Amino acid sequence: MGKYLGMDHPTASFPYTIPKRLNALSRPRRGFIEASDGPGYTQSGIRKSALNGQPSDRVNDIAWPWLRRLILVKKMYRNKFDQERLEKLDRMIEASNATLYSKLAHCTVDLKKPQEGKEIKKKKGWSESDWKKHMDYLAMVAAPKREFQPPPVKRGKSVPLEALLPRIKEISSPADFKCYRRQSKEVWYKDPIKVQPAALKYQITDRTKKLAAPRSLHEG
Incomplete structure (x- = not known):
């Protein structure tokens, strides 16, 4: 170079x-020293630079366990762990709660509020007006269903059977279907190839003869 x-x-x-x-x-x-033997490794085969390296804040944040798991572990073993171990678990919960990934997942917890021993609100009993509304609703639901009858069919004026017999006989007789045949069999058919008899007896007029005569063309 x-x-x-x-x-x-x-x-x-x-x-x-x-x-x-x-x-x-x-x-x-600056400060770079080129070693001919390559990067250094420990006896167990781990690269020395990996042991001396410092992870970034993002790696440290993502390395913490899930916040909900830590809270469940604390609830399960709060009577079995000693005080020092519980304090260490509280510090882990605070560190996991402050990470960016917990905020993005919307699973952060307000640690200042007491998480245990919450006051359970007792259900308020029904008053007389509530019971009255409830009984009125039950009476309405328990009533039999209303049957909706179809509207009556409007028919025309009645006619005796004797007056309908002629029409019934006419309808009951089979219909006369048209029989289709060739056009050459019809009376009105005219054969386009065959010359009509009247054309053979036709006499042309003088005007037709004059028009049929050839005209004399000028020479040149």
């Missing part, structure tokens, strides 16, 4: 052009 931040032209040993950008990126940072 070149000593200046410029472009290196191809040489006999390296027949490629090295741009200015690669020369700038190839310069080592």
Whole structure:
């Protein structure tokens, strides 16, 4: 690589052009020590940089257990854990409650309010007016259902059977269906190919003869 931040032209040993950008990126940072043996590992095979690295705040926040699980654990083992362990569990609940992920999931809890021993409101008994409304409703529901009869059918004036017999006989007789046949069998049919007899006896007029005579055309 070149000593200046410029472009290196191809040489006999390296027949490629090295741009200015690669020369700038190839310069080592301050305090960087290049080791020939590569990154260091412990005897168990863990990279030393992984042990010395510091996680970001996002990784620390997401590493905390779910807030609801911590609260359930505290309720289940509050009579079995000692005071020191319960205080440690309270600190874990506070840390998990303050994370960004708990706020985004809308599962944060107001720790200042007492979570245990809430006062249970007793149900208020019914008054006389409530019982009266309830009994009126039961009487309305217990009433038999109303039957809705269909409206009567409006019919015409009645006629004796003897007056209807002629029409009944007419309707009961089978209908006369039209028998279709060829057009050539019809009376009004005219054969387009056959010459009519009247045309053979036709006598042309003088006017027709005059029009049928050929005209003389001018020569040239």
